[in-house]
Amino acid sequence: MILGRVSQIIIPPDCRSCRTPGTYLCIKCLSKAINPRSANCYRCYWGNDRGQICIGCEIYSYLSGTTVIAHYEGAARDLILGLKNHNDVWAAEVLGAMIARAVLRTRIGFSVVTAIPTSPQRYHERGYNPAEHLARVVARRLGLPYRSLLLRLSIIHQIGQNRTQRLNQIRGAFYAKRHRPGRDRFVLVIDDVLTTGATLEEAARVLRDNGTQLVWGAAVARH
Numbered sequence: 144m145i146l147g148r149v150s151q152i153i154i155p156p157d158c159r160s161c162r163t164p165g166t167y168l169c170i171k172c173l174s175k176a177i178n179p180r181s182a183n184c185y186r187c188y189w190g191n192d193r194g195q196i197c198i199g200c201e202i203y204s205y206l207s208g209t210t211v212i213a214h215y216e217g218a219a220r221d222l223i224l225g226l227k228n229h230n231d232v233w234a235a236e237v238l239g240a241m242i243a244r245a246v247l248r249t250r251i252g253f254s255v256v257t258a259i260p261t262s263p264q265r266y267h268e269r270g271y272n273p274a275e276h277l278a279r280v281v282a283r284r285l286g287l288p289y290r291s292l293l294l295r296l297s298i299i300h301q302i303g304q305n306r307t308q309r310l311n312q313i314r315g316a317f318y319a320k321r322h323r324p325g326r327d328r329f330v331l332v333i334d335d336v337l338t339t340g341a342t343l344e345e346a347a348r349v350l351r352d353n354g355t356q357l358v359w360g361a362a363v364a365r366h
């Protein structure tokens with residue numbers, strides 16, 4: 144089991160998208176899948192170079208901004224599915240490294256990196272939290288500590304709902320743990336996919352209610 148995991152880390156498999164050997168995701172497929180230069184206010188799509196929430200949306204948001212590096216399609220989607228369904232360590236490494244690079248453009252001195260937690264049931268089924276794997280890579284790449292700051296109470300199905308409905312559904316799903324006033328001031332929260340932003344918003348609300356000054360969300364892809 145451990146040996147299998149080590150060889151999985153050391154020997155890159157073929158390109159996930161076009162099967163070019165010797166590299167996890169070849170540069171051609173990578174540049175097609177990932178577009179870290181397109182940043183915007185996630186609520187209204189106002190384009191800006193860092194991904195901050197615009198002035199018009201500020202009063203509706205607990206997040207200061209979001210970093211998203213891809214659309215949920217093609218190779219980006221394949222990597223996310225590998226991470227979520229097959230505990231693909233290469234996917235976590237590649238995607239985490241690219242999120243970290245894009246996050247540098249925020250020029251924010253984050254105190255800590257954390258992840259959106261999965262529900263206890265989902266964690267039990269999978270045995271891991273894909274967002275945590277990503278967040279640990281991001282933290283390592285940025286030279287920041289990773290800490291689990293949130294707990295999730297139960298499974299909430301959010302499929303096919305708009306932002307307001309999703310926000311209502313997820314309200315109360317998280318609570319903060321290990322609150323350290325004055326220390327976890329600028330928090331980077333990682334999730335795999337951003338859909339309406341309701342999950343990141345609820346996480347940000349809970350963290351802000353517990354004394355965090357600034358919460359920035361980051362995800363691999365916009366769905």
Ligand SMILES: [Zn+2]
Nearest residue numbers: 158161169172
């Ligand atoms: Zn390729």
Ligand SMILES: [Zn+2]
Nearest residue numbers: 184187197200
């Ligand atoms: Zn906006």
